[in-house]
Amino acid sequence: MSETLENLLQENRQFPPPEALAAEANVTAAAYDEAAADRLGFWETQARRLTWATPWESVLDWSKPPFAKWFVGGQLNVAYNCLDRHVEAGRGSKVAIHWEGEPGDTRTITYAELHRSVCQAANALTALGVTAGDRVAIYMPMIPEAAVAMLACARIGATHSVVFGGFSVDALSGRIQDASAKVVITADGGYRRGKPSGLKSIVDDAVALCPTIEHVLVVRRTGQEVAWGDKDLWWHETVERASPEHVAQPFDAEHPLFILYTSGTTAKPKGILHTTGGYLTQVSYTHHAVFDLKPDTDVYWCTADIGWVTGHSYIVYGPLSNGATQIMYEGTPDTPHKGRFWEIVEKYKVTIIYTAPTLIRTMMKWGDDIPAKFDLSSLRILGSVGEPINPEAWMWYRKHIGRDACPVVDTWWQTETGGVMISPLPGVTAAKPGSAMSPLPGISADVVDDQGQSVPNGGGGYLVLREPWPSMLRTIWGDDQRFIDTYWSRFEGMYFAGDGAKRDNDGHLWLLGRVDDVMLVSGHNISTTEVESALVSHPSVAEAAVVGATDPTTGQAIVAFTIPRGHVDSEGAAGEALIAELRNHVAKTLGPIAKPRQIMLVAELPKTRSGKIMRRLLRDVAENRSLGDVTTLQDSTVMDLIASGMKSGK
Numbered sequence: 319m320s321e322t323l324e325n326l327l328q329e330n331r332q333f334p335p336p337e338a339l340a341a342e343a344n345v346t347a348a349a350y351d352e353a354a355a356d357r358l359g360f361w362e363t364q365a366r367r368l369t370w371a372t373p374w375e376s377v378l379d380w381s382k383p384p385f386a387k388w389f390v391g392g393q394l395n396v397a398y399n400c401l402d403r404h405v406e407a408g409r410g411s412k413v414a415i416h417w418e419g420e421p422g423d424t425r426t427i428t429y430a431e432l433h434r435s436v437c438q439a440a441n442a443l444t445a446l447g448v449t450a451g452d453r454v455a456i457y458m459p460m461i462p463e464a465a466v467a468m469l470a471c472a473r474i475g476a477t478h479s480v481v482f483g484g485f486s487v488d489a490l491s492g493r494i495q496d497a498s499a500k501v502v503i504t505a506d507g508g509y510r511r512g513k514p515s516g517l518k519s520i521v522d523d524a525v526a527l528c529p530t531i532e533h534v535l536v537v538r539r540t541g542q543e544v545a546w547g548d549k550d551l552w553w554h555e556t557v558e559r560a561s562p563e564h565v566a567q568p569f570d571a572e573h574p575l576f577i578l579y580t581s582g583t584t585a586k587p588k589g590i591l592h593t594t595g596g597y598l599t600q601v602s603y604t605h606h607a608v609f610d611l612k613p614d615t616d617v618y619w620c621t622a623d624i625g626w627v628t629g630h631s632y633i634v635y636g637p638l639s640n641g642a643t644q645i646m647y648e649g650t651p652d653t654p655h656k657g658r659f660w661e662i663v664e665k666y667k668v669t670i671i672y673t674a675p676t677l678i679r680t681m682m683k684w685g686d687d688i689p690a691k692f693d694l695s696s697l698r699i700l701g702s703v704g705e706p707i708n709p710e711a712w713m714w715y716r717k718h719i720g721r722d723a724c725p726v727v728d729t730w731w732q733t734e735t736g737g738v739m740i741s742p743l744p745g746v747t748a749a750k751p752g753s754a755m756s757p758l759p760g761i762s763a764d765v766v767d768d769q770g771q772s773v774p775n776g777g778g779g780y781l782v783l784r785e786p787w788p789s790m791l792r793t794i795w796g797d798d799q800r801f802i803d804t805y806w807s808r809f810e811g812m813y814f815a816g817d818g819a820k821r822d823n824d825g826h827l828w829l830l831g832r833v834d835d836v837m838l839v840s841g842h843n844i845s846t847t848e849v850e851s852a853l854v855s856h857p858s859v860a861e862a863a864v865v866g867a868t869d870p871t872t873g874q875a876i877v878a879f880t881i882p883r884g885h886v887d888s889e890g891a892a893g894e895a896l897i898a899e900l901r902n903h904v905a906k907t908l909g910p911i912a913k914p915r916q917i918m919l920v921a922e923l924p925k926t927r928s929g930k931i932m933r934r935l936l937r938d939v940a941e942n943r944s945l946g947d948v949t950t951l952q953d954s955t956v957m958d959l960i961a962s963g964m965k966s967g968k
């Protein structure tokens with residue numbers, strides 16, 4: 319890359335924590351000082367929040383970088399920490415999960431009940447021949463059995479590999495083959511957008527390609543007809559008949575806990591491997607710190623799917639290790655109506671919500687009047703994850719969901735980092751809209767230039783992590799060399815995250831999107847995030863995606879795909895006028911260099927299942943190429959619409 323990223327966007331608003339929240343916060347500013355004085359000692363203190371069967375001998379073995387070992391010699395059981403210890407402490411009757419099915423059916427599951435189900439599933443898996451170290455694939459809808467399956471694997475030391483329910487036969491079979499999984503746990507289907515979707519038939523086709531699979535365990539969720547073969551077993555005939563007595567054995571701190579595949583671009587998915595002690599330490603601590611979780615009074619809701627790392631760390635392992643009461647929701651936010659999420663917040667008096675910018679922007683598009691119909695006064699903390707949150711989306715979230723009273727925590731992290739790395743602390747940080755602010759205590763993040771030198775305040779470049787952290791990935795499953803090449807070779811001795819970032823004049827961090835998405839316009843590196851945020855700051859725009867397309871004069875030119883807000887007239891001449899206005903608005907906000915060559919008004923954008931905009935597909939459209947791999951798209955019809963709009967010049 320020729321130059322580091324331009325640094326265009328200016329944002330001066332700042333929101334200090336409410337005084338009452340700060341006074342009672344789980345974590346105060348002292349944590350930064352403690353961690354700065356003794357980083358490893360700080361992580362030891364956090365590890366002691368868990369229950370260990372055998373204490374560790376040393377905190378970190380970093381003698382063979384980049385292969386880390388945390389809490390060397392320590393032993394613990396993850397499921398014990400998430401369940402048994404709460405039950406043993408007399409909290410068995412506390413609700414662990416309030417589950418809402420999309421059609422409106424509900425289940426309330428206490429810690430004692432969840433513990434019982436996990437013990438039964440652990441016994442059933444053991445009876446099927448699954449032992450510690452074996453891999454189990456999980457391909458499930460958002461039902462409590464998905465969490466039960468993960469915890470049962472953890473309990474017996476089997477390594478789970480959760481694959482998004484809804485990924486294709488190819489995606490599922492490829493992941494099963496890569497990990498040589500022995501068992502698949504699935505369901506007949508789940509409910510999405512008011513209809514039962516089929517999962518079992520996809521598993522059948524995948525298993526036909528996967529000779530390592532010995533058994534398929536099937537939860538009956540929808541009751542739809544399914545084909546039945548020799549390997550198939552019903553969950554209710556095996557797990558629910560198994561003994562609920564099970565004593566959890568401790569495993570080594572470095573025992574493999576799970577593999578989770580990141581889809582990447584077109585390359586083969588990477589099986590990110592996470593282990594036991596360091597992972598649980600960091601997800602448990604960060605959940606306690608970033609969400610200020612008070613287990614006795616909070617009702618926490620992370621809206622992610624269990625198939626995304628956010629579901630692993632902040633639905634299953636973080637919240638349950640902390641004894642939280644949480645919501646789990648099966649369906650989509652617009653079924654049966656667009657106020658569904660806010661109805662759930664009102665019904666359960668949710669206090670902490672953790673969601674993605676894509677959802678916030680969608681809600682902006684649908685209109686302010688929808689959340690206004692519900693009582694959201696129980697909310698006290700709002701979280702965001704998955705993409706940079708545009709400053710105006712942050713402001714909308716704070717105002718229309720958080721009644722201008724709740725701190726917004728924008729949390730930066732990755733599948734690879736396992737847990738949150740950069741985020742405000744809700745009782746400490748005076749947050750700026752759109753900024754993830756500072757590395758958490760015990761984390762050393764930096765922004766460096768092409769040569770790996772830290773940039774000064776006001777500078778931009780590449781986000782790196784300078785020191786190992788407890789929940790870091792340990793390798794790419796079966797491919798140590800690719801682990802080294804992908805993350806540890808760009809800069810000597812540092813983890814390269816693949817994201818662009820800038821450090822503002824106060825030293826706060828702003829994430830600028832994937833470096834692969836950066837546009838090079840007349841010799842200037844311009845981040846997609848900043849142009850998108852400039853577009854979203856216009857009152858007529860709900861959402862925007864920006865890409866660089868080849869241009870004969872400027873090298874690359876900026877092409878923007880923009881979704882107008884619900885009330886905006888964008889047909890015919892009104893649409894033309896809006897486009898002209900938006901081009902000028904970007905030029906005025908960021909400078910003439912960032913003025914888009916072309917703006918298209920669209921109804922939807924291509925997104926992954928976890929809600930990230932797939933800019934590479936938009937680049938294909940902008941350059942009139944045929945589309946690359948679309949298998950991880952949430953809705954593949956979106957691309958047909960956008961491509962036909964482009965051809966007709968709309």
Ligand code: 6R9
Pocket residue numbers: 580626627628702703704705706707728729730731732733734754815816817829830831832928
């Ligand atoms: C947790 C998760 C990781 C990539 C990451 C970055 C983007 C996530 C972000 C963010 C800006 C945030 N990302 N959180 N960018 N601000 N708060 O999303 O994991 O699916 O592996 O994606 O997501 O680009 O590198 P994963």
